[in-house]
Amino acid sequence: MTTYIYKIKRLSDGLYSSGGQYPFFNKNGKAWTNIGFLKNYLNLFKNYGRMVYKDCVLIKIEISEGKSQSMTDFIEESWPNKTEHSI
Helix, strand or coil: CCEEEEEEEECCCCCEECCCCCCCEECCCCCECCHHHHHHHHHHHHHCCCCCCCCEEEEEEEECCCCCCCHHHHHHHHCCCCCCCCC
């Protein structure tokens, strides 16, 4: 199964929407994890007659599962000087 996240990117400067009622744009922006959530969000603007995304495109990012690693190994690699760890 393929998983996607969605972002709104402004073409004029390459920044991403923060989402919200009064969106601003920054280098990270908001990522919607479901196309339905994004559509619901955009319907808010449609219902109030506001078009804040005229100069924007929808970015669809495919997420693929990479190599897995046990949490114990990850913690030991991240903090090698510790002798005991608890998660």
